[in-house]
Amino acid sequence: MKHLSLFTAALYVAFCAVPAQAQQVNLDGYFIALSACEATKKKDGDNPGNVRLQVRHAYDVIARNATPGTHYQIQVPGAPVTEARWVSMSCGALAPGASLVSSPGSLPEDGGAPPATSGALAPESLEYLLAASWQPGFCATAAGQGKPECRSQTSDRYDATHFSLHGLWPDDLDDAAIFPCYCDRGSPIECSFSQARDTSLELSPVVMERLRVRMPGVQSGLHLHEWPKHGACYEDDKTGPDAGATPDEYFTESMALLDALNASPIRDLFVAHLDGILTRTEIEDSFNDAFGHGAGERIQMRCAKITGENVITELWISLKGDIGDPADLASLIQSAPRNSVSASSQSCFSGRVVKVPR
Structure with missing residues (x-):
């Protein structure tokens, strides 16, 4: 050859x-x-x-x-x-x-x-999905009930009334599949499969202290899963010195997005409807009011069925652009493709906002 x-x-x-x-x-x-x-x-x-x-x-x-x-x-x-x-x-x-x-x-x-890029990704080819969990809803599901972060949840803990970090997923939002994943384990792959956690992951004490509050899943090792699967691909489509990110950078900028969401009227809307029902339209309208016209077309409301009723478990928010700390969430949302291009599934029509009992 x-x-x-x-x-x-x-x-x-x-x-x-x-x-x-x-x-x-x-x-x-x-x-x-x-x-x-x-x-x-x-x-x-x-x-x-x-x-x-x-x-x-x-x-x-x-x-x-x-x-x-x-x-x-x-x-x-x-x-x-x-x-x-x-x-x-x-x-x-x-x-x-x-x-x-x-x-x-x-x-x-x-x-x-x-x-020009690590992991054989085309330059400037990626956008992001922010997966923001409504932790009380997740903890009501069969998948969440047995996890330590759910068994220890109390009504006065941060995640009882604020969105929590599930993950920040680099993604080519120009199609419905989530790609890439596991960029530091050879060629990037599509994201429907999970590989082993990175048990050697180390974060600075400052980042870890903040992450424990904003990502209660740390108690069951969620961060050890999110970093190799998604974080290792973060900014891998950038060129030169901007290419790639450290775990501290990835989680810090993920938390900046989450903090911006929790400082917005979206969090207030959920708190106002604790133990009540929110519709997809109400959430989309709230995003439009908070982040500009069309923002609601860039979010997905995710639900799980519990005893015949929809329960809201998280929001998926499409983003595009450079993420900083603090994060300009409105600009990032407005720059992203609409769900009609990027989403593989539709939002649930309505769901209950689970409230943690006192």
């Missing part, structure tokens, strides 16, 4: 967007291997010759199995039985055909991986 030219140092790697359909999609370009994954004859197995990809090599891509799909079919020169092999999308990244100036081969050791 021939070496890729140094020109590839400037290419961005992105998954191609094509019209939605269920059948195989022919593609033109290259698949750059970021892991030594199996290259199989069939998508579900059968690997004559036990062929594995060579990391930092580019292979001619033939097709994708579907849209959005799970596998690429690539050309593996010299593979026995058939050189047309299937590989998981998570094993690498797709590069447009015009990105390379020579035939596929090894990325040069002196800078073949795209240096």
Whole structure:
């Protein structure tokens, strides 16, 4: 195989967007291997010759199995039985055909991986979802009841009357899927699966003290899950010295967003309806009043069914832009795509605002 030219140092790697359909999609370009994954004859197995990809090599891509799909079919020169092999999308990244100036081969050791961003993300390609939990509602669910933060919840604790931090999720909001995740564990993957927590995570005492209040899930290790899955991708689409973030930076800026939400009329609306019902329209109207016309089209109200009744568990808020401390929540919301573009599900119509009993 021939070496890729140094020109590839400037290419961005992105998954191609094509019209939605269920059948195989022919593609033109290259698949750059970021892991030594199996290259199989069939998508579900059968690997004559036990062929594995060579990391930092580019292979001619033939097709994708579907849209959005799970596998690429690539050309593996010299593979026995058939050189047309299937590989998981998570094993690498797709590069447009015009990105390379020579035939596929090894990325040069002196800078073949795209240096402009970490994790092979296209520059400036990500927006964010702020998942703000209404903790009393979550604690009423089967998933929450047994957690230590729910067993210890009291009516005078911060999270009984304020939104709590579930997570801040980097996401390409131009489609309905949540992507990327686990950016420090090889190639970024889509977010429907969870991997092991990062039990080695260390935060500064100041950040950890604030986080314990705003993310009660710290008691059950939620932060150890959120950092590797989402935080490791935070600002990975930035260039130069702005690329990437430390855990302290990620959680500090996440809390800045949460503090802005809790200082807004949205929190007042929930407190005014404790043990009552809020409708989607009421919440959307409140966002429009607080953050400008159209803000309500950029939030989702998430509910769980408990004994036949909808209970509000959290809000998902779409954001776009640079997040600071303090956070300009109105500007970030207004810059984000509307739910009609980014949301994979609709808000529940109405739900109860659970109140923690005294």
